[in-house]
Amino acid sequence: MLRGMTTPIDFYFDFSSPYSYIANEWLDALAARHDRSVRRHAILLGATFQAAELKSPVSYPLKGTYSMRDFERSARFEGVPCKLPEVFPIPTQNAARIFWWLAETCGEDAAAAWARAGLRAVFVHGVALNDAAALKALAMQSGIAPDEAEAVWNDPVWKARLKRENDQAIAAGIFGAPYFVIDGEPFWGNDRKPQIERWLASGPF
Amino acid sequence: MLRGMTTPIDFYFDFSSPYSYIANEWLDALAARHDRSVRRHAILLGATFQAAELKSPVSYPLKGTYSMRDFERSARFEGVPCKLPEVFPIPTQNAARIFWWLAETCGEDAAAAWARAGLRAVFVHGVALNDAAALKALAMQSGIAPDEAEAVWNDPVWKARLKRENDQAIAAGIFGAPYFVIDGEPFWGNDRKPQIERWLASGPF
Numbered sequence: 482m483l484r485g486m487t488t489p490i491d492f493y494f495d496f497s498s499p500y501s502y503i504a505n506e507w508l509d510a511l512a513a514r515h516d517r518s519v520r521r522h523a524i525l526l527g528a529t530f531q532a533a534e535l536k537s538p539v540s541y542p543l544k545g546t547y548s549m550r551d552f553e554r555s556a557r558f559e560g561v562p563c564k565l566p567e568v569f570p571i572p573t574q575n576a577a578r579i580f581w582w583l584a585e586t587c588g589e590d591a592a593a594a595w596a597r598a599g600l601r602a603v604f605v606h607g608v609a610l611n612d613a614a615a616l617k618a619l620a621m622q623s624g625i626a627p628d629e630a631e632a633v634w635n636d637p638v639w640k641a642r643l644k645r646e647n648d649q650a651i652a653a654g655i656f657g658a659p660y661f662v663i664d665g666e667p668f669w670g671n672d673r674k675p676q677i678e679r680w681l682a683s684g685p686f
Numbered sequence: 687m688l689r690g691m692t693t694p695i696d697f698y699f700d701f702s703s704p705y706s707y708i709a710n711e712w713l714d715a716l717a718a719r720h721d722r723s724v725r726r727h728a729i730l731l732g733a734t735f736q737a738a739e740l741k742s743p744v745s746y747p748l749k750g751t752y753s754m755r756d757f758e759r760s761a762r763f764e765g766v767p768c769k770l771p772e773v774f775p776i777p778t779q780n781a782a783r784i785f786w787w788l789a790e791t792c793g794e795d796a797a798a799a800w801a802r803a804g805l806r807a808v809f810v811h812g813v814a815l816n817d818a819a820a821l822k823a824l825a826m827q828s829g830i831a832p833d834e835a836e837a838v839w840n841d842p843v844w845k846a847r848l849k850r851e852n853d854q855a856i857a858a859g860i861f862g863a864p865y866f867v868i869d870g871e872p873f874w875g876n877d878r879k880p881q882i883e884r885w886l887a888s889g890p891f
Contacts (some may be wrong), residue, residue, distance in 0.1 A: 533748040543738040543861035547872055557891050558881050598803055656748035672877040676763050686762050 489518040493650055493660040494596065495526040496573035499552040499565070500542035500671035502600040502660040506561045507674065509593075515681035521591065521596050525573065526645040526658055533654055533656035537570050555671060562605050565665045571603075571611040574643060575634035579620065582633045598623050608641075694723040696867040698860055699801065700731040701815055702771070704757040705876035707805040709864040711766045712879065714798075720886035722868075725794065726801050730778065731792040731863055733795035760876060767810050776808075776816040780839035781849060784825065786847045787838045791875035803828050819858035824837050 490512050501529055527673065538548040545665050556563035560623050563632035567626060576599045584592035584665035588666060608615050620630035650660075654667065659667040660676060666685070668677050679686060691886060695717050707770035717724050735741055743753040761768035780803045789797035803824060807813035813820050818836065825835035840845050855865075861873065866873040866882060871890070873882050884891060 529748075533746050535746060535749065539862070541738050541740060543734075543856070543859050544740065547861065547874055551874070554881065554891070558884065574815070651748070654751060656746050656752065657745070660718070667752060667755070670877070672875070675757065675880060678841060679763065686760070 487517050488664055489520040491520050491522060491662040493522045493524050493655050493658050493662075494600070495570075495658045496576045496596075496599045496603060497570040498526060498658045499563070499569075500555065501659040502604040503552075503556050503559055503561050503564070504671040504674070505596060505600050505610055506660075507559060507677075511578065511674075511678065511681070517681065518610075519593070521580075521584075521593055522646060522650065523573075523577035523596065523643070524568070524647050524650045524655070524658065525577060525643070527572070529651055529656050529658070534653045535656060553601045556604075559671075564605060564607055566603055566607040567598075568609055568680055571609055573599075573610055574640075575613075575616055576610045578636075578639040578643050579625070579630055581618075581646065582636075582639050585642070595625075607685055610686070615673075692720075692722050693869055694725040696725050698855055698865040698867075699805070699856050700729055700775075700863045700865050701781045701801075701804045701808060702775040703731060703863045704768070704774075705760065706864040707768070707809040708757075708761050708764055708766050709866075709876040709879070710802060710805050712764060715723045716879075716883065716886070722795075722796070722886060726785075726789075726798055727851060727855065728778075728782035728797075728801065728833060728848070728859070729852050729855045729863065730782060730848070731775070733863050734856055734863070737856045740838055740861060744774070761809075764876075769810060769812055771808055771812040771814065773814055776814055778804075778815055779845075780818075780821055781815045783841075783844040784821075784830070784835055786851065787841075787844050788830075790847070791813070800828055800830075830852045849854050 487533050490508070492508060494505060501593070508519055510599055528535065537543040553563055553565065583595050599610060602619050603610055608619060610616050610619070617627035617630055621627050658671055659671055661673065663677065663680055664678065695713070697713060699710060713724055728865065744750040754867050758768055758770065785797050785800055788800050804815060807824050808815055813824060815824070821837055822832035823838070826832050858867070862874055864876055868882065868885055871885065
């Protein structure tokens with residue numbers, strides 16, 4: 482494909498998804514190597530899990546134990562620092578509402594920076610983003626006035642926006658995260674990186 | 687590690703698991719490159735799913751549709767022929783009992799050949815291994831007298847053996863397939879191939 486003719490990579494994530502954190506760390510460099518931009522979508526796995534009759538992987542017997550081990554190993558495999566937070570998973574609607582407010586009012590780059598900051602806060606520094614004080618502190622570090630952040634997450638406009646984004650994701654068949662859509666092709670999971678790389682390098686297979 | 691000092695790769699599979707089929711196609715060559723042998727374990731996903739409160743991926747809304755597409759794409763990614771059978775998943779206890787009978791009475795290689803033949807029958811040729819006539823035909827093609835095959839799958843000895851193997855797998859934390867244990871480290875899924883390759887090449891990471 483000619484430069485400038487490519488479509489963006491749609492990337493769906495939840496701030497409490499460890500594999501979303503890992504994928505978010507490699508995605509931009511991979512996209513740039515293939516002249517692609519990334520369009521991020523903060524969603525709530527609670528909503529997609531309900532639609533798909535699923536639960537968090539860590540909630541299942543046997544699979545839960547494996548998942549915690551696999552997450553940390555998968556982070557090491559990618560050379561990404563990680564530390565599982567004490568409480569996990571956590572509700573992330575407030576961080577996600579701030580994401581959509583930034584995307585709408587400041588653009589894609591500001592939203593992407595917030596996504597990175599939020600995911601790293603959770604999975605490197607063990608920050609509980611569901612705690613209002615912690616989330617306001619993270620906002621301040623990210624150049625957002627803490628009171629404005631709180632006003633955003635309490636604003637019916639951004640509550641409705643997040644709900645609409647969730648509904649659209651579910652309507653598009655998205656049941657988990659990270660979830661990528663590239664040229665209409667869906668890829669689920671941090672572990673689809675090799676397939677994504679081949680797709681970007683040489684197209685459909 | 688010195689040659690001859692390595693431990694085998696334990697590989698757990700179900701005859702009705704598409705990702706087990708794909709992994710079974712690349713596993714022996716990968717193991718050989720790293721001077722490892724493979725010890726196969728036929729199990730029933732129905733039993734491990736029950737223990738883990740899971741269902742087949744294809745049984746979930748949204749995830750089911752994705753899984754069918756991902757299976758075929760993952761097979762193409764590995765360069766492995768595939769065609770999803772019309773009825774899927776199917777009960778595979780009879781094929782699994784024959785596997786354990788072969789492992790016990792003829793050794794690892796005969797059991798591995800049966801595993802390969804059975805998985806290819808399902809995922810290349812669309813054979814319904816739960817059909818007695820089809821399974822007897824496959825036995826004959828594999829050099830096993832059809833009546834002997836039927837006697838084996840009806841024999842309480844091999845029923846008990848399969849049950850014991852399932853119970854041991856669940857006790858070891860195995861909840862899905864393909865599932866690999868290498869030097870005590872668990873890897874779940876065909877998509878853990880890159881991590882397995884690194885582990886075999888350079889040890890724990």
